[in-house]
Amino acid sequence: xxxxxxxxxxxxxxxxxxxxxxxxxxxxxxxxxxxxxxxxxxxxxxxxxxxxxxxxxxxxxxxxxxxxxxxxxxxxxxxxxxxxxxxxxxxxxxxxxxxxxxxxxxxxxxxxxxxxxxxxxxxxxxxxxxxxxxxxxxxxxxxxxxxxxxxxxxxxxxxxxxxxxxxxxxxxxxxxxxxxxxxxxxxxxxxxxxxxxxxxxxxxxxxxxxxxxxxxxxxxxxxxxxxxxxxxxxxxxxxxxxxxxxxxxxxxxxxxxxxxxxxxxxxxxxxxxxxxxxxxxxxxxxxxxxxxxxxxxxxxxxxxxxxxxxxxxxxxxxxxxxxxxxxxxxxxxxxxxxxxxxxxxxxxxxxxxxxxxxxxxxxxxxxxxxxxxxxxxxxxxxxxxxxxxxxxxxxxxxxxxxxxxxxxxxxxxxxxxxxxxxxxxxxxxxxxxxxxxxxxxxxxxxxxxxxxxxxxxxxxxxxxxxxxxxxxxxxxxxxxxxxxxxxxxxxxxxxxxxxxxxxxxxxxxxxxxxxxxxxxxxxxxxxxxxxxxxxxxxxxxxxxxxxxxxxxxxxxxxxxxxxxxxxxxxxxxxxxxxxxxxxxxxxxxxxxx
Ligand code: SAT
Ligand code: MN
Numbered sequence: 250x251x252x253x254x255x256x257x258x259x260x261x262x263x264x265x266x267x268x269x270x271x272x273x274x275x276x277x278x279x280x281x282x283x284x285x286x287x288x289x290x291x292x293x294x295x296x297x298x299x300x301x302x303x304x305x306x307x308x309x310x311x312x313x314x315x316x317x318x319x320x321x322x323x324x325x326x327x328x329x330x331x332x333x334x335x336x337x338x339x340x341x342x343x344x345x346x347x348x349x350x351x352x353x354x355x356x357x358x359x360x361x362x363x364x365x366x367x368x369x370x371x372x373x374x375x376x377x378x379x380x381x382x383x384x385x386x387x388x389x390x391x392x393x394x395x396x397x398x399x400x401x402x403x404x405x406x407x408x409x410x411x412x413x414x415x416x417x418x419x420x421x422x423x424x425x426x427x428x429x430x431x432x433x434x435x436x437x438x439x440x441x442x443x444x445x446x447x448x449x450x451x452x453x454x455x456x457x458x459x460x461x462x463x464x465x466x467x468x469x470x471x472x473x474x475x476x477x478x479x480x481x482x483x484x485x486x487x488x489x490x491x492x493x494x495x496x497x498x499x500x501x502x503x504x505x506x507x508x509x510x511x512x513x514x515x516x517x518x519x520x521x522x523x524x525x526x527x528x529x530x531x532x533x534x535x536x537x538x539x540x541x542x543x544x545x546x547x548x549x550x551x552x553x554x555x556x557x558x559x560x561x562x563x564x565x566x567x568x569x570x571x572x573x574x575x576x577x578x579x580x581x582x583x584x585x586x587x588x589x590x591x592x593x594x595x596x597x598x599x600x601x602x603x604x605x606x607x608x609x610x611x612x613x614x615x616x617x618x619x620x621x622x623x624x625x626x627x628x629x630x631x632x633x634x635x636x637x638x639x640x641x642x643x644x645x646x647x648x649x650x651x652x653x654x655x656x657x658x659x660x661x662x663x664x665x666x667x668x669x670x671x672x673x674x675x676x677x678x679x680x681x682x683x684x685x686x687x688x689x690x691x692x693x694x695x696x697x698x699x700x701x702x703x704x705x706x707x708x709x710x711x712x713x714x715x716x717x718x719x720x721x722x723x724x725x726x727x728x729x730x731x732x733x734x735x736x737x738x739x740x741x742x743x744x745x746x747x748x749x750x751x752x753x754x755x756x757x758x759x760x761x762x763x764x765x766x767x768x769x770x771x772x773x774x775x776x777x778x779x780x781x782x783x784x785x786x787x788x789x790x791x792x793x794x795x796x797x798x799x800x801x802x803x804x805x806x807x808x809x810x811x812x813x814x815x816x817x818x819x820x821x822x823x824x825x826x827x828x829x830x831x832x833x834x835x836x837x838x839x840x841x842x
Contacts, residue, residue, distance in 0.1 A: 253298040253302060254284065254372070257291065257292045257296075258283070260285060260287070261283075261285050262285060262375075264415070264418055265420070266422040267418070267424070270426055271283065271373075271375055274428055277361060277365055278367050278373060278396070278430060279367075279369045280371055280373035281368075281370050281371060283372070284374050284375065286374055286375060286377070286401060286410060286411050288410045288413065289411065289412075296401060296405075300318070300398045305320065305398050305399050306399070306580070307319040307586065308590075309581070310591050313589070314576065314579070314591060315576075315577045315578070316577045316578035317575075317576075317580070317592075318402075318579075318580050318581070319580075319582075319584075320399055320583075321582075321608060321609065321610055322457055322583055326434050326436075326439075326455050326460075327457060327583060327623050328457060328625045328690055329458075329459040329460055329466070329690045330436075330439060330441070330455065330460060330691050331349075331691070331692070332691075333436075333439045333454075334348075334349060335349045335440065335443065336348040336349065336350055336443050336710065337351045337352070337353040337357075337443060337444050338350065338353065338445060338710075339353060343445075343710055343711060344710065344711065345711025345712050345714070345826065346712070346823050346826075347708070347819075348708070348709075348711075348712075359440075360453060363440075364430045364432075364453060367396070367430045367432055372396065373394060373395075373396055374396070374397075374398070374401045375394055376392065376393040376395060376401055376404050377411060377415050378404055378414045378464050379410075379413055379414040380409075380538075380552035381552045382550060382642070382643045382644065382645050383413055383417060383645070385644075385645035385646070386540075387482070387538050387540055387548075387550045387552075388550070388552070388645075389423075389468075389473070389552070390414050390421075390423070390425070391427055391464050391468045392414075392424055392427065393427040393428075394427065395429040396430055397431050397456050399456055399580075403462050403557070404462055406554070406631050407462055407464060407554060407555040408464045408553060408554050424448070425449070425463075425464075425468045426450070427449070427450040427452070427463035427467065428449075428450070428451045429463055431453075432454045433454075434454060434455065438453060439453065439455050441455070441460050443472055445475035445709050448472060450467040450472065452467065458557050458582070465536070465553070465557065466707055469484060469538070470484055470704070470707035471708070473709075474708050474715065477538070478714065478715070478718045481541075481725060482538065482540035483537075483538070483539045483719075484537075485503065485536070485537045486536065486703040487503040487512075487535075487537040487549075487653075488503065488506075488513070488532075488533055489501060489502070489537050489648065489650070490502060490504075490516050490518070490530060490639075491529070491532060491641065491648060492527065492528070492529055492759075492762055493528040495526030495527060500651050500765065500766070501532065501650050501651060502650065502758070503539070503549055503650050503653055504654035504735075505653070505654070505655050505682075505703040505704070506656045507657060507700045507703045507705075508687060508703075509687035509689045510657065510658045510684060510687070510738075511737065512534055513535070513556060513558040513559065513568065514568045516531045516532075516533065517529075517531050517534065517569075517574075517635065517637065518751070518752055518754060519569050519752050521753060523755075523756075523786070523788055528637070529755070529758075530637050531570070531637055531639055532549070532641060532642045532648055533550075533551025533552075533553060534551075534556050534558065535553065536551065536552055536553055537549045537550070538551075538647075539650065541726045542647070542649065544649065545726060545727025545728050546649040546727070546728045547649070547650045547726055547729065548646060548647035548648065549648055550645075550647040550648075551632075551642055553632070554632055555629060555631045555632050556574065556628070556632060558571055559625065559627060560592075560594040560622055561594045561622050561626060562596035563594070563596065563597075563628075564596055564598040566751065567596070570636060573634065573635070573636050574635045574636075578631055578634065579629060579634075581629075582626060582628075583625070583626035584608060584623075585602070585605045585606065585607050585608060585621035585622050586605055587602045587605045588604065593622070594621065594622035595620055602615075603615070607621045608621070608626055624688035625687075625688040650730045651730055651731065651762070651766075652733055652761050652764075652765050653675065653730045654732075654734070655679045655682050655734050657682050657684030657700065657703075657738075658684045658685040658687070658736075658738045659685070659697065659736045659739065660738060661739065661805075661808060662808040662812050663734070664734075664736065664779065664804060665735065665736060665737070665739065665748055665802055666733060666734070666735045666736075666760065667774070667777040667779045667802075668733050668779070669732040669733065672723040673720055673834060674834055675733075676716060676720055677831050677834035678734045679701060679719070679732070680701045680831055681699070681819070681820075682700055682701055683697045683699050683700065684697065684698065684700045685698075685738075690706060697815070699815070699819040701716070701819065702715075702719075711823075712823050713828070716827065716828050717826075730765075731764060734776075738750075747797060747800055749792075753790065756785065756786045759786055760785055760786070764778070769784050770783070771784055775841035776804055776809075782795050809842055810842070813835070813839060813842075817835075820835070
């Protein structure tokens with residue numbers, strides 16, 4: 250047993266429900282010792298020291314990157330695995346056609362069998378965490394039991410961890426139970442299983458972020474979406490940001506893009522010179538929990554407390570606030586390690602190092618064929634490091650949302666921006682969203698697949714009922730947000746991006762906000778309301794000619810005919826559960842075309 254850990258984690262919680270569940274898990278997994286995490290600084294230092302001692306983390310150059318550490322995961326364990334992810338409900342229909350379903354009884358037996366004795370000689374960490382600001386009616390408690398120090402240290406950054414969570418829990422039995430066992434990381438024994446009827450998650454055989462940090466996708470999206478449907482709120486794969494105009498007017502928007510489509514960059518956007526005096530504040534970069542408030546508006550909190558961001562492509566131009574956020578107290582996973590104890594990745598500001606170790610620990614030089622950093626390599630950084638963290642991120646009431654934005658990665662077909670005619674049309678836009686697959690999930694990259702509301706891998710129940718829930722939410726709000734669709738990734742005939750993206754997305758955001766506030770023009774098309782050249786701020790972008798703008802916004806009927814047929818594939822898959830409003834929206838679109 251590590252000396253470094255001998256003085257911490259001695260004080261078990263007093264909550265009887267939590268105590269008995271921890272005892273049950275310990276009896277099953279047979280750890281050598283239990284550590285109850287309290288979230289203190291002293292504990293943090295001891296955990297990092299132990300992680301370094303055990304080779305789980307490498308301490309980076311503390312002068313250049315204070316409080317920063319480096320982790321290499323097993324090369325077969327670098328992304329979410331959707332084919333090993335299950336929703337285990339008594340009735341298969343509750344998981345629906347887009348999820349893997351397993352019968353909860355036999356699946357539990359199998360998982361408990363795998364977990365039995367799996368922590369022998371190891372430490373079981375009890376990680377209580379609070380999702381959302383303390384004191385918020387929208388916040389929820391989870392407890393993760395894990396034998397991974399890497400998971401503990403990431404959870405400490407990603408959520409409000411330790412005492413604060415136990416205080417929020419009190420003697421209640423209302424918390425998410427998450428059991429995580431590394432096992433031997435054999436992909437054949439990798440299962441990420443959700444039991445929404447019990448508010449429980451069991452994840453075995455993977456140490457990777459989305460599979461193992463159970464507060465994130467497992468609880469805050471899959472389980473929370475289930476809870477939200479029952480309780481009248483929404484758990485969405487959305488960033489939340491606030492735009493402040495030069496005269497101090499603040500407007501909050503939430504946006505759903507699939508993994509690796511730039512949510513973190515958009516959430517931390519820095520307005521370009523043209524927008525002097527404008528500020529973009531980050532509330533969250535990945536997940537939004539939203540509920541109608543007493544004022545009739547939709548209020549959102551970011552349940553998380555950190556950013557689990559994609560490293561490659563992150564630099565001072567694409568995301569200066571992320572670069573500032575990762576200068577301290579950050580864990581880097583599967584990036585390249587330089588000889589001076591700092592890190593590098595493809596698309597970093599620094600030129601490729603003459604030599605370094607790649608994400609697998611192999612020597613790498615600029616002549617190497619393989620990438621130095623894994624395409625899904627990540628940073629885990631506390632949100633308090635973000636210089637533009639919205640003060641409202643800690644507001645228990647959340648922020649009122651004026652616009653919801655859907656977007657995907659589409660090289661063609663889909664215009665830069667358009668606005669839905671109304672709420673149910675907006676739900677249709679979200680429901681039919683498509684995007685090219687990325688390295689965030691194991692499997693082929695670059696194929697367009699339907700990813701409704703960017704929730705295909707994260708909706709914890711039947712997708713058709715999820716659409717119904719979206720439609721029903723309209724009735725709970727006096728002032729529903731306006732709904733928009735964006736696509737930063739459209740290309741011209743030569744494959745060149747038509748839109749510069751990043752900070753220039755501020756121009757799109759400006760139009761969206763002005764639409765919400767009734768001060769920007771638009772013209773009606775078959776797809777929705779679109780900005781005309783004169784409605785859109787194009788000053789200071791010499792490459793953006795009226796012809797190019799037209800190309801960006803073009804609606805090509807042939808492409809849309811194909812698009813609708815592709816959308817039908819998803820609709821046919823869930824036809825039995827599809828709300829009729831969405832079928833009508835499809836008919837109306839076809840008629841308009
Ligand atoms: O790995 S995570 O699932 O946490 C990140 C993502 O894919 O969105
Ligand atoms: Mn995500």
